Amino acid sequence: MVLESVDLTKYYGREIGCRNISLGVSPGEIFAFLGPNGAGKSTFVKTALGLLKPTSGTIRLFGKSPEDLHVRRKVGYLPENIRLPEWMTAEELLRFHGKLLYLPEKKLKRRIEEVLTRTKLWERKDNRIKTYSQGMRQRLALAVALLGEPELLFLDEPTSALDPVGRIEVREIITDLKRQGVAVFLNSHLLSEVEMVADSVAIINRGEIKARGKLAELLSGRGILIRGEIPEALLNKLKSRYQTGEAPNGLKLLGVSEEEVPAIMRDLVLGGANIYEVRPFKAALEELFIQAVEGKNGADN
Numbered sequence: 001m002v003l004e005s006v007d008l009t010k011y012y013g014r015e016i017g018c019r020n021i022s023l024g025v026s027p028g029e030i031f032a033f034l035g036p037n038g039a040g041k042s043t044f045v046k047t048a049l050g051l052l053k054p055t056s057g058t059i060r061l062f063g064k065s066p067e068d069l070h071v072r073r074k075v076g077y078l079p080e081n082i083r084l085p086e087w088m089t090a091e092e093l094l095r096f097h098g099k100l101l102y103l104p105e106k107k108l109k110r111r112i113e114e115v116l117t118r119t120k121l122w123e124r125k126d127n128r129i130k131t132y133s134q135g136m137r138q139r140l141a142l143a144v145a146l147l148g149e150p151e152l153l154f155l156d157e158p159t160s161a162l163d164p165v166g167r168i169e170v171r172e173i174i175t176d177l178k179r180q181g182v183a184v185f186l187n188s189h190l191l192s193e194v195e196m197v198a199d200s201v202a203i204i205n206r207g208e209i210k211a212r213g214k215l216a217e218l219l220s221g222r223g224i225l226i227r228g229e230i231p232e233a234l235l236n237k238l239k240s241r242y243q244t245g246e247a248p249n250g251l252k253l254l255g256v257s258e259e260e261v262p263a264i265m266r267d268l269v270l271g272g273a274n275i276y277e278v279r280p281f282k283a284a285l286e287e288l289f290i291q292a293v294e295g296k297n298g299a300d301n
């Protein structure tokens with residue numbers, strides 16, 4: 001395992017940061033950590049990077065403490081809302097980070113060209129960062145994170161400042177890294193993007209994991225779609241029992257197992273509903289996320 005945490009708990013005084021987080025990330029895996037604001041994502045990442053000490057539990061990177069220097073050299077980190085030194089050029093900034101990584105001159109030169117080309121900033125390498133747009137800054141921060149050829153890369157909201165083309169480019173960088181065996185730990189609010197790249201996800205809320213698994217498994221067979229005219233009272237009953245979603249001329253019920261379907265249908269028909277269609281559907285990550293965060297109907301799996 002590239003990253004393994006067991007019951008990792010971090011309190012800030014009496015305030016919970018994250019609690020009992022147990023998860024593992026394998027080489028070449030894209031692991032997405034999702035959660036609303038204040039859920040505990042950054043707390044977990046900072047603890048994994050050795051920037052915060054856990055209150056209890058353990059976290060190992062490459063089987064060792066995150067504070068181990070050899071481990072640190074294998075890890076890249078793109079923080080959220082990074083502030084870059086405005087007066088430096090992109091090349092100067094990368095040189096500075098290259099020195100911190102003890103990269104030999106020849107390799108540093110090669111890596112600077114590679115990462116700036118990969119992030120489409122090579123042409124602008126001699127311009128000061130103060131002349132960069134938000135998107136360029138974010139791409140430069142990504143270049144910094146990639147400089148040391150990390151085997152594990154933490155990306156905190158890597159595409160928040162990017163336009164759609166920039167987002168596609170970052171997605172391509174992430175999938176290229178995966179192909180090279182790099183593990184990516186991705187914090188993102190952009191669920192549709194996560195859906196496109198992640199192998200596994202964990203959904204965290206109020207410091208605790210509420211749902212976790214391989215993305216393909218989490219999204220398969222998660223609910224049913226009902227098309228029909230459903231009396232208000234019945235609709236409200238369903239809404240109180242299940243997480244529901246909008247569907248044209250009907251509704252989606254999430255987290256419904258096949259065994260529950262006959263009873264639901266019986267209730268609907270006896271209650272006066274006109275049903276035209278019932279079929280299973282694959283939930284979108286957004287629905288799974290809302291279900292896990294609101295904790296309805298056994299989302300805590």
Ligand SMILES: Nc1ncnc2c1ncn2[C@@H]1O[C@H](COP(=O)(O)OP(=O)(O)OP(=O)(O)O)[C@@H](O)[C@H]1O
Nearest residue numbers: 012015016017035036037038039040041042043044
């Ligand atoms: N330095 C701190 N001192 C006290 N409480 C903190 C500190 N940092 C975070 N917290 C609290 O810990 C909880 C988790 O915060 P954290 O920043 O890890 O969430 P997050 O999921 O990264 O949120 P966001 O998506 O908004 O960045 C929150 O309740 C937050 O208020």
